[in-house]
Structure formats: structure tokens, C-alpha cells
Amino acid sequence: MDERIRRALAITPASPASARTVDVSTTGARTGRTRRIEIWFYRVDGEIYLTTQPAVRSWYANLLANPRFTFHVKNGAHADLDATAKPVLDIDERRRIFTAIVDDLNQPLHRGYLSQPVEPVAAWVSGSPLMHVTFD
Template sequence: MQDSARRALALTRSSTACERTADITTTGRRTGRPHRIEIWFYRVGETNYLSGLPGKRGWYANLRADPAFTLHLKHGIHADLPATARPITDPAERHRILSDIIDDLNQPHNPARIAQPTRLEDWENSSPLVEIQFDSSPNHP
């Protein structure tokens, strides 16, 4: 992975919404066709994650069926990074990761802050959460 891509992935608490925004291409679980959407990604420690507001998400169902996907960086750098999704289902692991994400989102100085405070319990109960594992395999969408 290029250094510029590594820098783009190294989000901090002061990262803007624009810096957190990327696209992902998953494989449709029913159609088998590529499906591209815009999404925010997060960083906890040295690891990047995909998550979202509580509720069912098609992208998450697609990644559960086929974990290979492409993360498309598009702000400051344009890069298509092949990756594999590791769904985070263990309650303790979800709590640790989502606590950090929610704390970040709830910071009043954070330009990526959601309009109203976000409740950790809501995200723990029904938000999708996957670890992004980057690789160099050519067999990704």
C-alpha cells in the first residue's frame, strides 16, 4: 500500500467528515453483481472499520455473504484498496470498538459530529461493524 493511502487511512479525532468518506464496492448477495455505495470509515488504534447508524444495511449483508470488497479512497487521494471484511460480533469487542467510535462522534469540536448525541447502546444493539483487513489479492470486486 502506498504511503499516501496509509496517511488517508490514519484518521484522527480531528478528521473531517470528508476525510472519513469513502466508497465501497461489495458483491451483491442475490445478484452477484458489484454494488458501490458511499460510507464513512473509522479508525480505532491502528485498525480501520466500517460501521453506520443502527439498522439493517445491504452493504453489511453483502459483506457477510462475501467478505471481499474494495475500499475506494476519494478525498485527498484516489485509490482502490482491495480488502476483506471481518464482521465484529463478539459483544465485548463491539463494545470496545464502538465506544471509541461513538466517543469520537460525540465530541463537540469534531467536525464529523452527528447533529445530536449518539447513544452507544443503540449502536451496540443494531449497528453493522466490520474490521477492514487490507490485502493485495487480485480477486476483489
């Protein structure tokens, strides 16, 4: 992987919202059509995750049905990375990952994007989609 792409993916809690903003192209679970959305990605213990605040999300349903997708890096570097998503279902693992994500989101620099404090970790663990991303 190109060094610029590696740096773009190496976000930390101090990274601004723009650094964590990517697009993902998924295959529709029902339609089979390509769908592209903008989403934030998160890095926990060196691993990449996709998630959002608690809710049912079509991108998650798409990745459950068709786990291969394209991860479009657009800040610091531009690249279309082939990737695979795997749902994180283990409750202890979800709690560990969401604790780090919620702590990250409660950083003062995100105040302009999210009302703080962000919903409690328990709400994220029980109601948020969570996908682990690996690059092909």
C-alpha cells in the same frame, strides 16, 4: 502501500467528515452484482472499521455473503484497495469499538453532519453492523 494512502487512512477523531468518506464496492448477496456506496470509515486502535448508525444495511449483508470487496480511497489520495471484511460479533469487542466510534462522532466538528449527542453506545452495540477491514 503508498505513503499518501497511508496518510489518508490515518484518520483521528479530529479528522473532518470528508477525510473519513470512502466508497466501497461489494458483491450483492442475492444478485451477485457489484454495488458501490459512499460510507464513512473509522479507525480504532490503528484498525479500520465500517459501520453505520443502528439499522439493517444491505452493504453488511453483501459483505457477510462475499467478504472480499474494494475500498475506494478518495480524499487525500485516490486508490482502489482490495480488502476483506470480517464481522465483529464479540459483545465486549463491539462495546470497546463502538465506545470509541460514538466518542469520535460526538466531536463538535461532526455537528453539521449528525445530530448530537449520537445515540447511546448500547444502541450501536445491539443494532449496528460492524465490519473489521483488512487490506490484501
